[in-house]
Amino acid sequence: GPCRVSMSMTEIRSGFTAIKSNIQARDPIRTLSILSYPDSLHKVKSSDRCCITHHLFNFYVDKVFKHCKTEDSYVNRKISSIANSFLSVKRNLGQCHEQNKCMCGQESTDKFKQILANYEGLNVTSAAIKSLGELDILLDWLEKSR
Amino acid sequence: SGQLYCSLPNPRNVRFESINMKNVLRWSAPEGTGEGVLYKVKYSVYGVGKWIRKPECRNINRTWCDLSSETSDYEEQYYASVKAFLNGMCSDWMETTRFNPLTDTKIDPPMVSVSSTDKSISIILTAPEKWKRSSEGESTSLLQVYPGLQYNVSVLNKKTKKRWWFSISNNTLVVPWLEPETAYCVSAQIYVTTPLLHSGFSKEYCIATLKDETA
Numbered sequence: 001g002p003c004r005v006s007m008s009m010t011e012i013r014s015g016f017t018a019i020k021s022n023i024q025a026r027d028p029i030r031t032l033s034i035l036s037y038p039d040s041l042h043k044v045k046s047s048d049r050c051c052i053t054h055h056l057f058n059f060y061v062d063k064v065f066k067h068c069k070t071e072d073s074y075v076n077r078k079i080s081s082i083a084n085s086f087l088s089v090k091r092n093l094g095q096c097h098e099q100n101k102c103m104c105g106q107e108s109t110d111k112f113k114q115i116l117a118n119y120e121g122l123n124v125t126s127a128a129i130k131s132l133g134e135l136d137i138l139l140d141w142l143e144k145s146r
Numbered sequence: 147s148g149q150l151y152c153s154l155p156n157p158r159n160v161r162f163e164s165i166n167m168k169n170v171l172r173w174s175a176p177e178g179t180g181e182g183v184l185y186k187v188k189y190s191v192y193g194v195g196k197w198i199r200k201p202e203c204r205n206i207n208r209t210w211c212d213l214s215s216e217t218s219d220y221e222e223q224y225y226a227s228v229k230a231f232l233n234g235m236c237s238d239w240m241e242t243t244r245f246n247p248l249t250d251t252k253i254d255p256p257m258v259s260v261s262s263t264d265k266s267i268s269i270i271l272t273a274p275e276k277w278k279r280s281s282e283g284e285s286t287s288l289l290q291v292y293p294g295l296q297y298n299v300s301v302l303n304k305k306t307k308k309r310w311w312f313s314i315s316n317n318t319l320v321v322p323w324l325e326p327e328t329a330y331c332v333s334a335q336i337y338v339t340t341p342l343l344h345s346g347f348s349k350e351y352c353i354a355t356l357k358d359e360t361a
Contacts, residue, residue, distance in 0.1 A: 010342065017249070021243050024243060024244045030190055030225055031195040031196075032193060040221055042221045
């Protein structure tokens with residue numbers, strides 16, 4: 001769409017790959033997904049993609065990374081490097097939103113409400129760790145829809 | 147009926163091994179159990195509430211189970227689990243880590259075909275196909291799964307041992323200005339930048355440039 005935002009996908013990917021099994025091992029709940037329940041991100045219409053992406057970057061910066069402190073300094077460093085990458089993308093997407101190039105339809109609003117409901121259905125730390133463990137779901141979706 | 151005591155040692159190293167999205171669950175036998183151990187397998191889609199048994203992998207004595215069919219949707223992620231039985235005893239269910247077919251598969255090298263003229267060689271590369279249920283089934287190239295797929299190509303002059311490297315996105319490459327009547331060997335690798343994946347290098351395919359008729 002009209003909103004073009006560059007992001008260091010390779011850097012984010014390698015940061016997440018380094019901590020993926022550590023983070024996912026901290027999430028014992030197999031039966032619930034924050035991003036994919038009840039419907040996969042891949043079902044989002046292309047017209048809604050920018051809005052959902054904008055919401056999700058805000059979500060990760062405002063609600064996820066800050067609640068993901070671990071006892072492992074290596075993991076924490078990787079999390080903060082991913083968070084910094086997300087922060088710059090969040091800013092750029094915010095500008096798009098202000099310039100009305102990233103409009104939100106009803107479906108994307110409903111989808112994001114569902115994601116928030118899934119998140120709020122757990123205690124903050126569990127929800128944040130589960131969301132972080134699902135980062136590859138977000139990255140897979142972003143890459144596929146590029 | 148006999149009461150099952152789950153005090154049998156657990157299957158070890160339960161994991162998915164995936165090549166071109168042929169996703170096989172593998173494990174090692176419980177420590178110190180010897181012959182006669184049987185296993186059963188279940189799997190689940192991450193975020194969905196139920197475990198699903200795999201009938202073809204019930205009461206098996208081998209230590210692998212092909213779950214390619216059950217995990218073929220690479221927009222989903224999966225868990226699988228194995229339980230061991232021996233002489234009325236059983237082990238705990240032992241689970242894999244979360245398996246993401248898209249990022250956790252390994253990719254085979256590309257197929258390489260070469261042809262030559264007197265001063266150039268032409269190389270055509272073919273990415274492997276994604277695993278499919280049956281040979282009659284529709285083929286999906288890994289190129290469709292990974293749109294950012296690229297090839298790293300090495301070309302070696304067998305006489306001078308000089309080597310060139312190329313990184314290309316499309317699947318054909320013509321290497322010009324070569325020496326006539328000289329053997330060149332080509333090897334290629336698949337490279338995906340994100341998610342970060344790369345195959346090994348293919349074996350070398352060698353060909354000689356033709357005689358220069360104008361000389």
